Amino acid sequence: MKNIIKIIKISRPLHPIAIIIAVLIVITSLLELATPIFSKFIVDEIAKRIQGQESSIRTLIFWITISFIVGLMSLILTSITNRLGDHFSGRLRKFLTEKYYHKVLTLPQSYFDSELSGKIVNQLNRGISSIGDFANTSTNFLLPMFLQSVFTIVVLARYSLTIAFFTFILFPIYTFLSYKSTKKWGESEVKKNQIEDKTRGRIQEVVMNMLLVKSFNRQKSEYGFVSDHLSESNKIYAKQSRSFHIFDFARGMSLNIILLLISIVVFVSTFQGRLTLGEMVLIIQLVAQARRPLFAMSFILSRIQSAESGSKEFFEVLDLESTEQLRTVKISERIIDPSIQFEKVSFRYEKSEGVLSDVSFDIKPRQRIALVGHSGAGKSTIVSLILKFYNPTKGKILLSGKNYNDLDHLWIRENISLVFQDNELFSSTIKENVSYGKEDATEKEIIEALKLANAYDFVKKFPHAIHSEIGERGVRLSGGQKQRIQIARAILKNAPILILDEATSSLDAKSEKEVQMGLENLMKNKLVIIIAHRFSTIQDVDYILVLDKGKIVDSGRPGELAKRKGLYRDLLNYQVEGNKKLLQEFEIY
Numbered sequence: 001m002k003n004i005i006k007i008i009k010i011s012r013p014l015h016p017i018a019i020i021i022a023v024l025i026v027i028t029s030l031l032e033l034a035t036p037i038f039s040k041f042i043v044d045e046i047a048k049r050i051q052g053q054e055s056s057i058r059t060l061i062f063w064i065t066i067s068f069i070v071g072l073m074s075l076i077l078t079s080i081t082n083r084l085g086d087h088f089s090g091r092l093r094k095f096l097t098e099k100y101y102h103k104v105l106t107l108p109q110s111y112f113d114s115e116l117s118g119k120i121v122n123q124l125n126r127g128i129s130s131i132g133d134f135a136n137t138s139t140n141f142l143l144p145m146f147l148q149s150v151f152t153i154v155v156l157a158r159y160s161l162t163i164a165f166f167t168f169i170l171f172p173i174y175t176f177l178s179y180k181s182t183k184k185w186g187e188s189e190v191k192k193n194q195i196e197d198k199t200r201g202r203i204q205e206v207v208m209n210m211l212l213v214k215s216f217n218r219q220k221s222e223y224g225f226v227s228d229h230l231s232e233s234n235k236i237y238a239k240q241s242r243s244f245h246i247f248d249f250a251r252g253m254s255l256n257i258i259l260l261l262i263s264i265v266v267f268v269s270t271f272q273g274r275l276t277l278g279e280m281v282l283i284i285q286l287v288a289q290a291r292r293p294l295f296a297m298s299f300i301l302s303r304i305q306s307a308e309s310g311s312k313e314f315f316e317v318l319d320l321e322s323t324e325q326l327r328t329v330k331i332s333e334r335i336i337d338p339s340i341q342f343e344k345v346s347f348r349y350e351k352s353e354g355v356l357s358d359v360s361f362d363i364k365p366r367q368r369i370a371l372v373g374h375s376g377a378g379k380s381t382i383v384s385l386i387l388k389f390y391n392p393t394k395g396k397i398l399l400s401g402k403n404y405n406d407l408d409h410l411w412i413r414e415n416i417s418l419v420f421q422d423n424e425l426f427s428s429t430i431k432e433n434v435s436y437g438k439e440d441a442t443e444k445e446i447i448e449a450l451k452l453a454n455a456y457d458f459v460k461k462f463p464h465a466i467h468s469e470i471g472e473r474g475v476r477l478s479g480g481q482k483q484r485i486q487i488a489r490a491i492l493k494n495a496p497i498l499i500l501d502e503a504t505s506s507l508d509a510k511s512e513k514e515v516q517m518g519l520e521n522l523m524k525n526k527l528v529i530i531i532a533h534r535f536s537t538i539q540d541v542d543y544i545l546v547l548d549k550g551k552i553v554d555s556g557r558p559g560e561l562a563k564r565k566g567l568y569r570d571l572l573n574y575q576v577e578g579n580k581k582l583l584q585e586f587e588i589y
Helices: 002-010 012-050 057-106 109-113 117-159 161-208 210-215 219-271 277-310 312-318 379-386 409-414 430-437 443-452 479-493 509-523 558-563 567-585
Strands: 340-348 354-363 368-373 394-399 416-419 497-501 527-531 543-548 551-556
Touching (some): 002 012, 012 277, 057 117, 057 312, 117 161, 117 277, 117 312, 161 210, 161 219, 340 379, 354 379, 368 379, 379 497, 379 527, 409 416, 416 479, 430 443, 430 479, 443 479, 497 509, 543 558, 551 558, 551 567, 558 567
Parallel strands (some): 368 527, 416 497
Antiparallel strands (some): 340 354, 340 394, 543 551
């Protein structure tokens, strides 16, 4: 029940609405319970007339009128309650989604390194659905069920203790069987949820990487992966269904046996004259209404168990520790002539070996430095640490002499423009993608940034120019076009620190040269960090840091490193030899 308690606590801002709905439902339930009593008076009045006893048509009309008015009041309150219920449901969905999304936006980057995006979204949807179902169930059934049960047994005891006793024992029997049924169902539901998360996460990955899947002809294996998981889920569901229907049969059998006993007592008592016809009608209607709270009890227990299992991962995410803050206030302060220092910085990812070991360097204001080395040497990790996606395991990082531990991550990132190696774009318009780092940018500024990035020539050819949509992750653009949109985004932000992570790797030779001209203008008076494998892009940097196995093994100006033995010269020779071989093949060298 721990998740149920969390549901109640987390929805505290919505408690006033829930209480109003609950009160209205209680009133409506009491009005509905009064209907059998009015039926008794109506039937008794008719029976008196048939038996020749004193009766009054005015009394009969009175009870019919009262019964109609009560029914009308019940209808009006039900309509109001349903409208408030819709309002509550909408507010609850919004509240829970915001709560979860806020948490996701403030989680450490390490969480996303190990989780599938499809799984995260699926946990959100399932959590909201199960919590919403529980909230609606608790307001619509819990209080009415309790009141109806008590009222029914009290009224029945007034006429027959035997009938009241039989009706009473229905509740513990039905509750016990329902509890055992829903507990077994919930245990299996947790297993099914885990399979569902993997399945939906994989489906989303396949959809996002459809070109990869089709180019390697992996459609059949991907289909098989999903099919196998669905089959496994169905096996669990088959066991759930079998168990449920066994318990459901036991519930139904106990209900039928006890209702048979009650019917015998009622009809025999009426036949022997111990009950009037009106009292018989009243008891039959009350016993029939007692089935509602019984069924509601079963439904409530199933909703509770569903909420327990369905919200499990939802609350696990909410219980994670946030490492960042989410603020809507725009940070306008910019650093003037920033510098960056790493002092014996070491870092390791969770459940992995060390990535960086005792890395130290000093980037002075307006310097351009390049990070080179084999893949996996730690270049991208250094960039992630500068962006404060992670904190060092050891050592410290300084920004203009200020310790990173004392600096706000939002302020740090506001002062950094970044061009990713991968094409990080949204499925919106070119304008929205370019202005992502500067929301208030004018169209003139956006077009100017596109021109500097050598992108405007192809953008203006689209039917809607900068207002054209580019599809998911920019699927409607070529690789070079995607990269130039990213470069335009960095140009527009115009932060004092610029990080280029293989910024020109997707460009052809002509476009690369033109973009480099734009980048030269962009890099003026900025601290620039370049990750590069193509050494042609770092000829003019102030100095180069050479990394190998998480350590800086050499550093210096490009010309100095090219002349002395070491990893840099080896990597440079590989590229030069490759180019020579190509030129010789075409007999132009």
